[in-house]
Amino acid sequence: MLRSLAIRDMLLIERLDLEFHPGLNVLTGETGAGKSILLDSLGFVLGWRGRAELVRQGAAQGEVEAVFELAEDHPGRAVLAEAGIPFEDELILRRVNTAEGRKTAWINDRRASGEVLRLLSETLVELHGQHDDRGLLNPRGHRQLLDAYAGAESLLAEVRGHWRALAEARRAREGAAARLDTLRAEEDFLRHAVKELDQLDPQPGEEAVLDSRRRLMQAAVRLTGDIHRARAALGEDGVERLTLDALRWLEDAADGVEGRLDAAIEALGRAMGELSEATAGVEACLGALDTDPGELERVEERLFALRALARKHGVQADDLGAHADGLRERLEALDAGDNGVAKLAQAEAAARARYDAACDALSALRRGAAKALDTAMAAELAPLKMERAVFQTVLTPAEPGPEGADAVSFEVATNPGAPAGALNKIASGGELSRFLLALKVCLSRGVTGVTMIFDEIDRGVGGATADAVGRRLRALAEGAQVLVVTHSPQVAALGAHHWRVEKRVKDGQTLSDVMPLSADQRVDEIARMLSGDTITDAARGAARALIGA
Numbered sequence: 001m002l003r004s005l006a007i008r009d010m011l012l013i014e015r016l017d018l019e020f021h022p023g024l025n026v027l028t029g030e031t032g033a034g035k036s037i038l039l040d041s042l043g044f045v046l047g048w049r050g051r052a053e054l055v056r057q058g059a060a061q062g063e064v065e066a067v068f069e070l071a072e073d074h075p076g077r078a079v080l081a082e083a084g085i086p087f088e089d090e091l092i093l094r095r096v097n098t099a100e101g102r103k104t105a106w107i108n109d110r111r112a113s114g115e116v117l118r119l120l121s122e123t124l125v126e127l128h129g130q131h132d133d134r135g136l137l138n139p140r141g142h143r144q145l146l147d148a149y150a151g152a153e154s155l156l157a158e159v160r161g162h163w164r165a166l167a168e169a170r171r172a173r174e175g176a177a178a179r180l181d182t183l184r185a186e187e188d189f190l191r192h193a194v195k196e197l198d199q200l201d202p203q204p205g206e207e208a209v210l211d212s213r214r215r216l217m218q219a220a221v222r223l224t225g226d227i228h229r230a231r232a233a234l235g236e237d238g239v240e241r242l243t244l245d246a247l248r249w250l251e252d253a254a255d256g257v258e259g260r261l262d263a264a265i266e267a268l269g270r271a272m273g274e275l276s277e278a279t280a281g282v283e284a285c286l287g288a289l290d291t292d293p294g295e296l297e298r299v300e301e302r303l304f305a306l307r308a309l310a311r312k313h314g315v316q317a318d319d320l321g322a323h324a325d326g327l328r329e330r331l332e333a334l335d336a337g338d339n340g341v342a343k344l345a346q347a348e349a350a351a352r353a354r355y356d357a358a359c360d361a362l363s364a365l366r367r368g369a370a371k372a373l374d375t376a377m378a379a380e381l382a383p384l385k386m387e388r389a390v391f392q393t394v395l396t397p398a399e400p401g402p403e404g405a406d407a408v409s410f411e412v413a414t415n416p417g418a419p420a421g422a423l424n425k426i427a428s429g430g431e432l433s434r435f436l437l438a439l440k441v442c443l444s445r446g447v448t449g450v451t452m453i454f455d456e457i458d459r460g461v462g463g464a465t466a467d468a469v470g471r472r473l474r475a476l477a478e479g480a481q482v483l484v485v486t487h488s489p490q491v492a493a494l495g496a497h498h499w500r501v502e503k504r505v506k507d508g509q510t511l512s513d514v515m516p517l518s519a520d521q522r523v524d525e526i527a528r529m530l531s532g533d534t535i536t537d538a539a540r541g542a543a544r545a546l547i548g549a
Helices: 035-045 076-083 114-124 139-150 153-185 187-200 206-234 239-257 262-289 295-313 317-381 429-443 463-476 519-531 537-548
Strands: 002-010 013-019 023-028 061-069 090-098 103-107 110-112 125-129 390-401 404-413 451-455 481-485 497-506 509-516
Touching (some): 013 509, 035 125, 035 451, 076 114, 139 404, 187 317, 239 262, 317 390, 390 429, 463 481, 497 519, 519 537
Parallel strands (some): 125 451, 451 481
Antiparallel strands (some): 497 509
16 A cells, blocks of 8 residues: 655655555646646656656756555565565655656665566556556456456466476477487497497507507517527526536535535525526516517507597597497487487377366456456446446457466447447547456455555546545545546545645746645545536535535
8 A cells, every 4th residue: 555655855745744645636727737746756666667757847856755554464465575685664765867768766765676666666657647558458458357356366376387398398309409400410330330349349558558558568579599508698598507516516615615605505595596586587478579560460460450539539548448338328219219209209208288277267267357358348337428338358369378378358339239349449538448447346356465556536527426436436545545636526535635736937937746635625626626716605515415425
């Protein structure tokens, strides 16, 4: 609910502070007094698009502040939470416009963008009038209005969930099909590469073993002669024989020298052990170097094949085995691909069936709500002297989406037999106002928390019809807040709170003021609306009669 509105230096308003109340709030005044300025200022602080030049002439900047009271379940709280703006019970919107055109907004003293302000305003205020393209006259919002009337929230949530599931199933199937097409395009390569790798059968670490073996065999060709000569020098015809001879001779002489050769004999014994070990090492080396003459060729052929295949596939030789496994998996995916895509297509078809079923249920709910709304509208139009008019909620097939597969539009025919058409194209000014009022009365049942503003919605009607309009507005304001800008005394007389908008001249400048009216002042204002500038006792009597009716 809008609690207060403070305006500083905006258009013709120098300073204005207004306190609003629940129920039907009425604003009246002569044509040109500035009622539209008040709405322009409210629209400015709410972030609506409007006049480009709003700052009062001669002022450095204009400012508007609006204070709202929000219930605990008010949808505006979700917008505030999403924007990270702290909030308790009181919502303060403030917006400044400099003379140069720069605009700055605050929400509860926190800087806010115009987009956040507009999102918030959609939960706070509804403006209805003959030139309102944001509300009931906007065909793009008719489906949402019908869904709210039908109470379709849970079914809509189900449809949206099935739509997301269908989109995911479609993406999965399309992705699998695309991957399968890619695999098919490289099938020949995959089969050849896997066959080639399987034939070579590379093993982890094999390259290092082969490389070491190759270097050893290359060295063997060069070193074998020297090692054989060393073996001969150490063997039976070399050092070993001479050492054995020396050891035997010394042992034969040892008894005659009373132990003086014992140490030498022991040393030669140890030397014989070392010679034996050295000879065994040389023979082992000769055994390792003693290879098949064709072995080096075979090792080199295997090593070069490994390295060539690694270069071909852009991997390390030790990774060829894992690379082969990856190619094999892709080939297996190719072989099983058709079956996988078929299963995903079945899953997509099942998801589509669930979505279609939910859409059908939602369409049935909408058709029932459309009939109920048309019946309710007929009941509302009759007291507004439009009993011959026909209101139709038209459902047509639409491209399936998260909101279902229906397009909704509100159409009217003002006379029997006349073609039906869009609200804003068929109805005249006065008829349009009454259509909008009746539609709002029907759609607002059970809706709370929004301040509704009707800008001269009674234009073009008078007498009993104006009285019917006023009574509908008063009924709409029960338990809610409605602001009405009106020229109709019948409507003004039914208001719970009344303000008069008037112009005055101060220091050569024309300014607009808005004043709350006392009971006597209210009688005079309605009398003026009945009789003109000259207020007669008869007009006052008629005004009292209207107020008391």
